[in-house]
Amino acid sequence: MQLSPTLAWLVDAASDVPRVDRLLAELGAHLVADGVPLAAGALTLEVPHPLIARRTWLWRAESGEVIEALGFAPGGLAPDPPSDAGRRWLRDIAGGEMHEDVVGRPDGPLLGWIGPRPFAAHEIDQLHQAARFAATPLALLAARATLRATLDAYLGKRSAERVLAAPLRRDLGETIQAALLYADLRSFTILSETNPPADVIAALDAWFDRIAGAVHAFGGEVLKFIGDGVLAIFPVVDTDRRRSCDSALRAASAAKAGMAHLNEERRGQGLPPLAFGAALHLGEMLWGNIGAANRLDFTAIGPAVNLVSRLEGLCKPLGQTVLISGALAAETDMPLVTLGMHPLRGIAAPCEAFALPET
Incomplete structure (x- = not known):
């Protein structure tokens, strides 16, 4: 079976992408190039952090811009969960009308896409296939984020950078x-x-x-x-x-x-x-x-x-x-x-x- 350009990229190159925001932006761009009509996308990851419960990245297809929204742990600093803020941001992009497809588990990575019109059945299948193939690079990025957040919490940002950059x-x-x-x-x-x-x-x-x-x-x-x-x-x-x-x-x-x-x-x-x-x-x-x-x-x-x-x-x-x-x-x-x-x-x-x- 021949893979689409998006799935081939997810298999061959996505694991080398260094940051979550870039993965979302590049995945969205590949899907658009494959003919999926996208206005925006969102990716949410759980984060082990004393203050932050989850991080959500929001991508805008028109400009390629990615912004980040934080969801704070109980007792944190933000009363508004990123899913709500993100949905408002995406709704504004879509001109008030949302055609949404979300793939993932509540306790794992969540990929969401917004289209300017309802997605056709074959387009929904493309999005679900992309989410399946994105699982491995997302797991690698989540593991890196977990390691970095843990070291930052226990060592501090500068010291964590030194520990990660040098042999043990x-x-x-x-x-x-x-x-x-x-x-x-x-x-x-x-x-x-x-x-x-x-x-x-x-x-x-x-x-x-x-x-x-x-x-x-x-x-x-x-x-x-x-x-x-x-x-x-x-x-x-x-x-x-x-x-x-x-x-x-x-x-x-x-x-x-x-x-x-x-x-x-x-x-x-x-x-x-x-x-x-x-x-x-x-x-x-x-x-x-x-x-x-x-x-x-x-x-x-x-x-x-x-x-x-x-x-x-x-x-x-x-x-x-x-x-x-x-x-x-x-x-x-x-x-x-x-x-x-x-x-x-x-x-x-x-x-x-x-x-x-x-x-």
């Missing part, structure tokens, strides 16, 4: 320069010993939302959650140290404001406020794999990491929420308050410390 060996890493942020909660031991585990987890999650949210909002990346602590980096790109340092300072200020708002909510619920300390530093670190021969961790190590964690330990004795090292302070024009030189445990040279101005 512990002797691989690179030295990078970055602004570092290290922060942890105050009196966490007392909190964990005097509250039920569920309340402790809720407090930790609320704290991590504020600090990690601030880091990500200003272009940084959380490398580690260490107990009640957070290690984050703002890598220096194209030797632009000032940009990384300013981003780290803005993230620290945003986290401080976010925690103040959280503590207002906690007081209203009769809960004690959560105090934290954070330190910022600029330096070099080794960013890569460490660990045992068959159990690796992707992390950052080096003197800069040691210094920022020791500097954070001065927050409480100096009565400050955020401390900034002299190395980072030298790279910014943002106003800071000098606190003088201070010895740090395990660090040979004393460190000049700065604080954020009171606002």
Whole structure:
């Protein structure tokens, strides 16, 4: 049996398409070339992600444009499921009249097509055949998306890219320069010993939302959650140290404001406020794999990491929420308050410390 050009492409080349949006666009174009009258198409995949439940790509035949709609998990950020938004978008394309054919399972990939007129029986057969032959390339793309989403959730976007791009060996890493942020909660031991585990987890999650949210909002990346602590980096790109340092300072200020708002909510619920300390530093670190021969961790190590964690330990004795090292302070024009030189445990040279101005 001779395959149509669309089915031959799905067998021979579709598995090499790197992204879901391109697969949808190219499949739609092949179907149009094979004589199927299409105005638009949609492809929905389930996605393992802390916030996103599913992703839907919407293709417009006239322009070849593909846009994406996200369906958020319960408690997420979007009340409107992508299927509803997508159907409205497709309905607009079809001029208010929809002639629709959807192939797939509710728990798997869903392919939907919109035509300017009702599909003939042989055209419906073409669409169903295309969906059958698309199952393998879609499964490959779904597996890649699952792997990437999982690594992004556990490692962060930049670290996930490094892990995917390099062999799984512990002797691989690179030295990078970055602004570092290290922060942890105050009196966490007392909190964990005097509250039920569920309340402790809720407090930790609320704290991590504020600090990690601030880091990500200003272009940084959380490398580690260490107990009640957070290690984050703002890598220096194209030797632009000032940009990384300013981003780290803005993230620290945003986290401080976010925690103040959280503590207002906690007081209203009769809960004690959560105090934290954070330190910022600029330096070099080794960013890569460490660990045992068959159990690796992707992390950052080096003197800069040691210094920022020791500097954070001065927050409480100096009565400050955020401390900034002299190395980072030298790279910014943002106003800071000098606190003088201070010895740090395990660090040979004393460190000049700065604080954020009171606002």
